[in-house]
Amino acid sequence: QDAFVAFHVDKVLVSKYLKPLQIGExxxxxxxxxxxxxxxxxxxxxELRAAVERMGLLEPNQLFFFLHxxxxxxxxxxxxxxxxxxxxxxMPFVFSLLVLTISQVQASxxxxxxxxxxxxxxxxxxxxxxxxxxxHLIGASAKWWTLLHSRHHAKPNCVHKDPDIDMHPFLxxxxxxxxxxxxxxxxxxxxxxxxHKYFFITLPPLxxxxxFQCHTFYIAYTKKYxxxxxxxxxxxxxxxxxxxxxxxxxxWLCCCFTELSLHRMLESSWFVWVSQMSHIPMDIDYDKNLxxxxxxxxxxxNVEQSLFNDWFTGHLNFQIEHHLFPSMPRHNxxxxxxxxxxxCAKHGIEYQCKPLLRAFADIVHSLKxxxxxxxxxxxxx
Numbered sequence: 001q002d003a004f005v006a007f008h009v010d011k012v013l014v015s016k017y018l019k020p021l022q023i024g025e026x027x028x029x030x031x032x033x034x035x036x037x038x039x040x041x042x043x044x045x046x047e048l049r050a051a052v053e054r055m056g057l058l059e060p061n062q063l064f065f066f067l068h069x070x071x072x073x074x075x076x077x078x079x080x081x082x083x084x085x086x087x088x089x090x091m092p093f094v095f096s097l098l099v100l101t102i103s104q105v106q107a108s109x110x111x112x113x114x115x116x117x118x119x120x121x122x123x124x125x126x127x128x129x130x131x132x133x134x135x136h137l138i139g140a141s142a143k144w145w146t147l148l149h150s151r152h153h154a155k156p157n158c159v160h161k162d163p164d165i166d167m168h169p170f171l172x173x174x175x176x177x178x179x180x181x182x183x184x185x186x187x188x189x190x191x192x193x194x195x196h197k198y199f200f201i202t203l204p205p206l207x208x209x210x211x212f213q214c215h216t217f218y219i220a221y222t223k224k225y226x227x228x229x230x231x232x233x234x235x236x237x238x239x240x241x242x243x244x245x246x247x248x249x250x251x252w253l254c255c256c257f258t259e260l261s262l263h264r265m266l267e268s269s270w271f272v273w274v275s276q277m278s279h280i281p282m283d284i285d286y287d288k289n290l291x292x293x294x295x296x297x298x299x300x301x302n303v304e305q306s307l308f309n310d311w312f313t314g315h316l317n318f319q320i321e322h323h324l325f326p327s328m329p330r331h332n333x334x335x336x337x338x339x340x341x342x343x344c345a346k347h348g349i350e351y352q353c354k355p356l357l358r359a360f361a362d363i364v365h366s367l368k369x370x371x372x373x374x375x376x377x378x379x380x381x
Contacts, residue, residue, distance in 0.1 A: 002045065002292035003154060006326055009117045037291035041347050045293045045324075048343055052325065057336055060329040065119045068110055072137070075103035083246050101266040107137045108271060109314025115146050118329045135231030136238070140212065141220040143228050153326055156299035157279060158287040164275075165284060171195075171202065172367060175284030179370040183377025193375040196368035208268030209261055274312070277303060277359035278319035281366045282352075296323040297344065301352035303359045305334060312356075320351065 008014045026032060033039045052058065079100035086092035113119050114130035127142075134142040148163045155161035159168065159178065168174040173182050173192045182192070190198075220228050283298045290298070303309055303317035316322060318333035321340055328336065344351040354362070 002042065002049075005049065006292065006324070007150070007153070009121075009327055010123055013123075033291075034289065036289045038294060038347070041293050041343075041349075042291050044343055044346065045291075048339055049325075051339070052328070052336055055335075057332040058325070058328055060119055060121070061331055062119070064329070064331050065110070065113065068106070069133075072103050072107045072110060072133075075099055075106070076137070079103060080242050080246075083243070088246060097263055097266070101263045101270070104138060104263060104267045105270045106314070107133055108267070109316070111138065111142070111145070112149075112314060112316075113330060115142065115149060116326050118327050131228065131231050135228055136234050139232055139235035139239075140216040141225055141228040141232060143223070143225045144216045144219040147219065147223075153323065155287055156296065156323065157282055157284045158295075158299075159284065161287055164279065167203065168284075172199070173370050173374050174280070175370065176373055177285060179373040180377045183374040183380070186378060188378065193371040195371045196364045199364065199367055204269040204272040205265045206268065207272055209264040212268075213264065273360055273363070274314075274316055276363055277356075278316065281359075281362040293324065293343075294349070296320070297349050297351075299323075301354065301359070302337075303356050304353060309356055317356070 004014075005011070033042060079096045082092050082096040082099065110119075111130055111134040114126050114133060117123055117126045119129065120126050130142045134140055134145060152162050152164045157165060159165065159175075165174055168178060169182055169187060170189050172190070172195050173179045179192070182188075217229075217232075219225070220232070278301050279299060282301060297320065300319045300323050302320050303313065305317060309317045315330035315333055318330070318337060321328065321333040321336050322330070324340060325336065341351050343349075
């Protein structure tokens with residue numbers, strides 16, 4: 001099926017594990033596509049997928065990723081050199097913090113590529129570099145990320161299946177349908193009619209330094225990802241050794257903790273705005289068992305291309321193409337985009353693409369609208 005093809009690079013290897021699960025073949029008179037799925041769209045997408053493979057758009061340009069890794073490492077070193085040469089007063093500290101944040105966010109985009117097996121042809125190489133970037137450079141578990149992110153890709157914006165929207169209903173109310181349902185049930189965990197305001201001081205700055213920071217260690221420990229935990233430990237050893245060497249013993253732990261917390265908050269804000277701009281304003285519903293293409297297109301939208309947007313978002317401004325072809329190297333998204341647009345036009349599916357700032361504003365507008373829907377239903381007698 002399309003999801004299987006999208007996620008697995010080495011299909012021969014994976015097929016060996018599937019053989020014991022086979023229980024038989026469909027009878028000749030049975031339909032091969034379920035009634036909830038668009039058969040014509042499925043057929044056309046599979047033809048597009050075959051064309052993409054023939055065009056070599058799934059083949060990575062390893063020079064592109066090498067240069068990307070190089071600029072991450074240079075920024076990481078530069079953050080330390082700023083403090084080394086200019087001291088630890090306020091201005092050098094601020095500049096070092098900003099450079100370190102840029103390095104960390106760009107590393108998070110690279111680990112995303114590695115997690116999707118789109119950097120190397122060999123799966124094992126992707127996994128090993130993924131551990132280096134995610135665990136050693138960022139300080140989080142690679143397997144933890146894969147566990148959550150694979151579920152997101154399988155069922156984006158599907159309640160109870162996509163972990164990226166688990167914030168509903170405890171922190172925010174998401175989607176028109178669910179906002180009205182919460183209001184009718186008189187459910188109120190938060191003042192949802194103000195969620196577009198408290199969003200700015202909750203999810204963007206606090207997701208990484210609170211929830212993610214704890215959750216990655218919790219999952220790595222409970223699931224016994226010992227290799228990941230060992231790699232993660234090297235991040236903290238490197239951080240305290242390199243930055244601690246510049247400070248007096250009295251201020252060492254305090255300064256290192258402050259820099260770690262502040263850069264996590266800045267990194268979190270950058271990540272949340274970019275990751276949610278293509279999903280939160282889109283359709284949020286229960287799993288309707290739609291075909292692969294419809295499932296992805298209903299839950300994703302794009303942001304206009306530019307050199308800055310590509311770099312700033314790690315090419316996640318091409319969210320539609322990324323969700324349809326998750327193992328495609330990001331430098332090829334722009335090449336497949338016109339083909340995806342044609343597919344959408346042929347089947348009457350909206351292909352949304354918007355400016356970056358409008359995409360950010362749509363997050364807030366959506367939260368405001370859903371909060372108002374909740375309040376109206378909550379007060380209705």
